[in-house]
Amino acid sequence: MPERNIEFGKFGARGIKGYEAVARQLDVLAGYITTPVTARRGLLARLHYLTRTDHARAAAREAGLTVTDRTVNAWLQGKRIPSKKNLHLIETAYRAVRRHNVARYLLGRLNAEGRGTRVEIHPLNQSQVPRPRQRVVGYRSLNVRQWDRVVEAWANDDAQALDDAWVEKIVDLGSQWGQYEYVTNVGFAA
Structure with missing residues (x-):
């Protein structure tokens, strides 16, 4: 060009x-979650967002979070802590799922x-x-x-x-x- x-x-x-x-x-x-994923509160908020519905779980898997449900439940209960690699995957999956969830809403707002x-x-x-x-x-x-x-x-x-x-x-x-x-x-x- x-x-x-x-x-x-x-x-x-x-x-x-x-x-x-x-x-x-x-x-x-x-409007992403502002608490960092490394803090317990931020991790729980992202995991709840990614596991709230079957659609969110499927989207999280597509975005790269491929751990088992048992592992996610252990993270939610505080029995295990995700590795740095998994924390990065959780953040990446959360952002991808959030973008797809708000895209239609933003499109309506921006097109007005x-x-x-x-x-x-x-x-x-x-x-x-x-x-x-x-x-x-x-x-x-x-x-x-x-x-x-x-x-x-x-x-x-x-x-x-x-x-x-x-x-x-x-x-x-x-x-x-x-x-x-x-x-x-x-x-x-x-």
Whole structure:
């Protein structure tokens, strides 16, 4: 695609890919459990979430948590403690299941019956770039009406699809859309 940055940061610019900022904001809207999985309370909350229904158990298995029900019950009762590898699997499975569970709800909020959601794009940080190499990049906003591909890619944790879907949205900024491939923040509230 035109205007894709090949050597981002070569002269000191700082920022993250726009789709990563979008994923962060969607994660905030998803409302994950804030207590860490390493704390007993956080572990129990995640295990209850993953074992509440047969559908949640199946989704947890698909996400990589393949321990037996007996092991999960021992964890819930405090008879055993999960290994670091299993704690990571529990966290990964919890996030995957949570994303799928809230995706439809977020899609409805973001699409807002066709009105869409206003997105604020904060440009990359050029404070470390030498003065002659700095370019004029200002704060921009746009209204995104169709979030289907973005939310689907986020729910599936597919970075490439999310990047493609996000670039499809920022092309609406006009001929300078490539300047917003890297940003400091993308903000929206639904």
